[in-house]
Amino acid sequence: MAAASSSPREENVYMAKLAEQAERYEEMVEFMEKVVAAAEGGEELTIEERNLLSVAYKNVIGARRASWRIISSIEQKEESRGNDGHVSTIRDYRSKIETELSSICDGILKLLDSKLIGSATSGDSKVFYLKMKGDYYRYLAEFKTGSERKEAAENTLSAYKAAQAGYRNYFPNLEMKYYKETVIPSLTFSFSQDIANGELAPTHPIRLGLALNFSVFYYEILNSPDRACNLAKQAFDEAIAELDTLGEDSYKDSTLIMQLLRDNLTLWTSDMQDDSAEEIKEAPKADE
Template sequence: MCNRSIKKSRAYSLISSPKSGGGEELSVEERNLLSVAYKNVIGARRASWRIISSIEQKEEGRGNEAHAASIRAYRSKIETELARICDGILALLDSHLVPSAGGAESKVFYIKMKGDYHMYLPEFKSGAERKDAAESTMNAYKAAQDIALADLAPTHPIRLGLALNFSVFYYKILNSPDRACNLAKQVCFFSFYPPFVICFHFETLCDLF
């Protein structure tokens, strides 16, 4: 119990103080705790952003520009928070987590994580910033995929998760549903979901991501 508390404390300390990571590799449990913690932090903001954006569109449609302007200002604050959170974990990944990863599984896990947090940025960025974030996402997922294909079994959960998230990227960010479904089918082949299930419910799947 005490050992688990220490691991949990270490993982969460990386969130509050990313520069304190040192050079030691996290254990599987610690990296999972870190991943879940960041997902909880970013997930709440992303959900808020979606709700606020929807309300903003409705107010604009009704011609309530004063209300829309207030909502727009609040949305901008959420976007600033989202960017700060993503920049924080990406810096931690580059400075500590990826360099300290000793095995293929850890490397794929962290590089996939880089792709995930780069992918959140194009959801609210535009223009050159959106393009740069999308390119960074693609580069990270491809790098993780190269390692996964070479060193992880086709049924490995992290390899399957990478393929699924890569397919979400093609669907949501690159607007390429055919490529997305082809990647998702690879996941189906090695899991218990038949291909038509994931492809048919792909929009729902992307909303959950």
């Protein structure tokens, strides 16, 4: 008997895998966007599909983020040398990269808001997509300025907080007061009670990845190393306390993120006056 033909959704998943192997990530994004479009009637993506989507976008955005950092560093050096002509050229080029960054972020954020978050039914998928939303607003906050940066930072914090809704006791009252009254007084906090701490164990790679990226947001965007260290340390300590309960299926992913948390803690608690150029670690491209 002839084998049943693959559905368009299955074919696009397969093509996305091929594109990943070929490191053609823009095409991988296109294939995964077709997968999302094929999930009709609010049907949720599978774990494999959501991870492929995450990998595709993370590679596409990652290349531009790296380019932006390199060009910004060159711009600073040329400014210090007084090479105004070069600086003007570099700024135009940086603006081109920023346009690409904005377009990529806008694309995935639109998918998240219009389809993915609303279709999520399990705790881990809700946290996964809300974390992803926070990540891409954070990427916008990395290069935006003025009111646009403030808006991106607010949206980042809102998404990360929503993902950690079950952590309501995770943050001391002083910290909540700090954000309500000092950082973003216009932000409205409204958290559901059914995700994060209640459904994801401290060793769950998605929960650990959320803590890792949230702490990076505190450190890099809000310039709050104390809060970054407190969040990272608490997440690490809670995971260590339950490490013996970690299953084989997620052991590798969880221990990798725990190592990244520890690496950042080591970097952040070192002498900040030496202007260390070490790379701050973020969560891997896909959290199982």
